[in-house]
Structure formats: structure tokens, C-alpha cells
Amino acid sequence: MGLLAGKIALVTGGGTGIGKAIAARFHAEGAAVAICGRRKDVLAAAAGQIGSDESRVMYGTMDVTRPEQVSDFVTEVVERFGGLDVLVNSAGIMRFGALTDATDELWSELLETNVLGPWRLMRSAVPHLRARGGGSIVNLSSIAGHKSLPNAGVYCTSKSAVTMMSQVAALEWAGDRIRVNIIAPGLVEETELADPIFGPEGVPAFYAKLRDLHPIGRSGVPRDVADTALFLASDQSSWMTGVVLPLDGGRHLATNRPPI
Numbered sequence: 001m002g003l004l005a006g007k008i009a010l011v012t013g014g015g016t017g018i019g020k021a022i023a024a025r026f027h028a029e030g031a032a033v034a035i036c037g038r039r040k041d042v043l044a045a046a047a048g049q050i051g052s053d054e055s056r057v058m059y060g061t062m063d064v065t066r067p068e069q070v071s072d073f074v075t076e077v078v079e080r081f082g083g084l085d086v087l088v089n090s091a092g093i094m095r096f097g098a099l100t101d102a103t104d105e106l107w108s109e110l111l112e113t114n115v116l117g118p119w120r121l122m123r124s125a126v127p128h129l130r131a132r133g134g135g136s137i138v139n140l141s142s143i144a145g146h147k148s149l150p151n152a153g154v155y156c157t158s159k160s161a162v163t164m165m166s167q168v169a170a171l172e173w174a175g176d177r178i179r180v181n182i183i184a185p186g187l188v189e190e191t192e193l194a195d196p197i198f199g200p201e202g203v204p205a206f207y208a209k210l211r212d213l214h215p216i217g218r219s220g221v222p223r224d225v226a227d228t229a230l231f232l233a234s235d236q237s238s239w240m241t242g243v244v245l246p247l248d249g250g251r252h253l254a255t256n257r258p259p260i
């Protein structure tokens with residue numbers, strides 16, 4: 001029996017990168033999974049790779065910045081699979097630039113997608129989790145949510161907000177047996193997150209620059225995050241809520257003090 005046998009999970013951003021790996025891992029552990037994002041072709045390809053069994057895999061286009069699309073998709077998942085037990089908010093975007101250069105539009109884009117998006121998903125999902133007697137929510141923050149990174153101020157702020165919002169939610173819903181936990185990854189390669197900043201051809205150089213910051217000797221891959229998300233989604237973590245898990249090969253421990 002898989003760790004998520006009989007469970008129903010919705011994974012935003014499930015067409016690529018971390019979200020796709022999480023959905024595949026959950027499916028392999030017995031869950032029915034629903035993935036969403038804005039690009040239908042990407043989602044269709046991902047769903048095909050996750051599994052061919054239509055009774056346990058579905059996808060739908062949904063933009064987290066559009067409240068009605070969020071509530072419609074949650075309803076569609078519940079109608080199709082019969083309920084909801086697990087929500088993973090992996091959809092997100094990253095932008096770089098100095099704070100002095102940040103525009104109102106940039107702030108809106110990041111906060112709408114990275115903060116209000118997960119909030120909308122939680123708002124729509126929570127009544128369904130309650131109806132099942134509880135559930136698990138896993139939100140993707142970042143090392144950028146607890147370490148200040150120059151030239152990433154708007155992204156850092158959005159991820160910090162994800163962490164605090166999730167911790168408040170954890171307290172508000174603990175009595176409903178709905179757990180809310182947060183994963184804060186360091187650099188995870190094999191995703192599309194940095195593509196809009198560097199272009200796909202510039203991403204390898206970006207990865208190479210950051211790799212050595214992770215004391216354990218490598219950056220992450222989506223499978224690393226999927227294993228942690230599985231633990232948080234399953235009953236293996238049933239006494240854990242409101243926790244921020246740094247998942248970064250020890251990068252959060254790093255200091256700029258030179259070795260003495």
C-alpha cells in the first residue's frame with residue numbers, strides 16, 4: 001500500500017519542475033492527482049508521463065491570479081475524484097532586479113501569483129478538506145523567504161509572505177485537523193523557474209554560479225522536493241503543522257565568516 005493510497009491531491013504548477021515531480025511521486029504512492037497551470041500542452045504531456053489511468057490523473061488550465069478559475073478548478077477536481085485531501089501550492093514565478101527599479105506592476109505580478117494564488121487555492125480547498133475530516137496543505141516558499149538576496153527583493157518578500165500566511169493558516173485550521181507546512185528549497189535544477197530571467201540558454205551558467213553555495217555539495221533536483229512533500233502530505237507527519245523545512249543541502253546554515 002502506498003503512503004497516499006486512496007487520497008486525492010491537487011498540485012498547482014504540476015506541469016513542470018517541482019510540481020510535476022510531486023504529482024508523479026504522489027501518484028506512485030497511490031493518490032489520485034490533479035495538476036494545473038496555464039499551458040494546456042505542457043499539462044497534457046506531464047499528465048501522460050505521470051500515469052495513463054484517467055481515474056487517477058487529471059489536468060486543467062487554471063491561472064492562480066484569476067479567482068474564478070481557481071474556484072472552478074477546485075470544484076472540477078472534487079466532482080471528478082469525489083473529494084480533496086491534499087493541496088500543494090507549487091505554482092510560482094521568480095523575477096530579479098534592484099528594489100529601486102521595481103515597478104508597481106512587478107510587485108503586483110509577484111504578489112498576485114506567489115501569495116494571493118496560494119491563498120485563493122487554500123480558500124477554495126479548505127471546505128473540502130474539512131468535509132473529509134482533515135487534510136494536508138504543502139506550500140512552496142524558498143530560501144529567499146528567510147534569507148535576503150540582493151536583487152531579488154520582490155521575490156524574497158513574496159516568499160516570506162507565503163511562509164507567514166501558511167503559519168497563520170496552520171493555527172487557524174489546526175482544530176479542523178488540516179495541517180499546513182512549508183518547504184523552503186535552495187536551488188533546485190531541472191525546472192523552468194529561471195527561464196524568464198536568463199533564457200533557457202543562460203540557465204546553466206546561473207546554476208553553476210549557485211551550486212557551491214550548498215554545503216552538501218550539490219544543488220537540488222525536483223525529486224528531492226517531491227520526497228519531502230510526500231512526507232508532509234502523508235500521515236507520517238501527522239503531528240507536524242506550521243513548520244518551515246529548509247531543503248537546501250545546508251545552504252541556510254552558510255555564513256560569510258571566513259574559515260579561521
Ligand SMILES: NC(=O)c1ccc[n+]([C@@H]2O[C@H](COP(=O)([O-])OP(=O)(O)OC[C@H]3O[C@@H](n4cnc5c(N)ncnc54)[C@H](OP(=O)(O)O)[C@@H]3O)[C@@H](O)[C@H]2O)c1
Nearest residue numbers: 013017018037038039063064091092142187188191192193
Ligand atoms: N527551482 C528552484 O530553485 C526553487 C527554489 C525555491 C523555491 N522554488 C519554488 O518552487 C515552486 C515551483 O517552481 P519550479 O522551480 O518547479 O519552477 P517551474 O518549473 O517554473 O514551475 C512553476 C510552475 O508554476 C506555473 N505557474 C506560474 N504562474 C502561474 C499562474 N499564474 N497560474 C498557474 N500556474 C502558474 C507554471 O506553469 P505555466 O507557466 O504553464 O502556468 C509552472 O508549471 C515555485 O513556487 C518556486 O518559487 C523553486
